[in-house]
Amino acid sequence: MAIPQGANQRWSLDFLSDAFADGRRFRILAVVDDFTRECLALVADTSLSGLRVTRELDVIIAWRGRPAMCLSDNGTELTGMAVLRFSQERQIEWHYIAPGKPTQNAFIESFNARLRDELLNETLFTSLAQARAVLAAWKDDYNNARPHSALGNLTPTEYAKRNALGPQRDGTLRYAEGSAPRPVASPSPLGSYSTGTLSIAG
Template sequence: MVKPSLRKEMAQQAVANRQVSIRLACAAFSVSESCYRYQALLNDENAEIAERLVELTELHSDWGFGQCFLYLRNVKGQSWNHKRVYRIYCELALNLRIKPKRRLKRQAPEPLKEPIKANQIWSMDFMHDQLSDGRCFRLFNVIDDYRREGLAIEAGFSLPTIRVIRVLNQLLEWRETPTVIRCDNGPEFISHEFTAWAKKHDIRIEYIQPGKPQQNAYIERANRTIRYSWLSKNLFDTLEEVQDYATQWLWFYNHERPHRANGGRPPLMVA
């Protein structure tokens, strides 16, 4: 089955090269005369959409169509129809190929408690990576679960309990004290210093069950975004470079990066 666009092109070639009338060419290739004479009116705008999509996918290689469209619609304020943007996205072959994963039968985890207001539940966790010279470093990430707002990304070769407490104290200088902090059972979080600090600020520590990271799903999803957005795509020479990049990216994450949990809007664009 030949597409109408190809039949139209064949009819145009017959008229141009073989001096056949338009009516005869349309009848021969089963194309209506209105289709033959139709000229697209939005070529310039389509070119702009294609240029925007190429720029976004080159800058954010981990973004698929949904993330690109939400960025153009909610951050840049473009009113282009999603079907039209998706058609151009496919024509440019920008589709991300996702390797299907084998489905495993797992026990149903405990339901994740969803906050109903800001500063109700904070989640925190650690990540690991290496510098260009092979030295290992860690990232300490903190988010507000309500709007998935990133609160802090602290980089360091060693992040003991005292560093964790220092970061949280800095957050409390400009944020309301959370009711609950959700974390795993790492040694930094179960230490006497940390539990005493939480008790002093009247904060309840909610530990997840060992081996159940889905119970801390909000920060685990944020860690995945950090990993694929910039941590695995860049090679840093010093810890200062990591911290500077993390600070700039955190501003972008909160102000410009669309988040599906917020209806396709960045965390700080949600009232």
């Protein structure tokens, strides 16, 4: 599978499990942009159905835009009708990794390992509200405060800003906060052609 070359080209999804101090289990839905490495969501609840997954993805899409593809394993929550209907209606390609091949979802597997080592294994959770608050704080720190070696020692948020496309005054596209060279040819002035076709002399 090709490595994404821009934000929102591919989001990876996965579930993690943990337990409260009293032994009750809860789950976490993690969503990561494979290009920027941004953590887009950490959703904790005692139950996370396919319908709930699609609702959470719609929340992300509302502020970030629609991904071209989602990548996940073959868990029952992610292979049901709710996800199938969501991907068709939103025109999002959904790719499932081969069973027993977590390395095919390497970006989020690496993210999950960091989340488990730095937070889940070190925290005694007492309630769902506490788990959500702690996860939100960790997500904010991960995205905005920690440099990532694979991103040239930028934070995921900084890397996303550097690679975001934005318009220049002359109408051409540039990388926001980046150093991409200006186009060789300037855009033609408005009204230079009376029609949209180009006539060839001769």
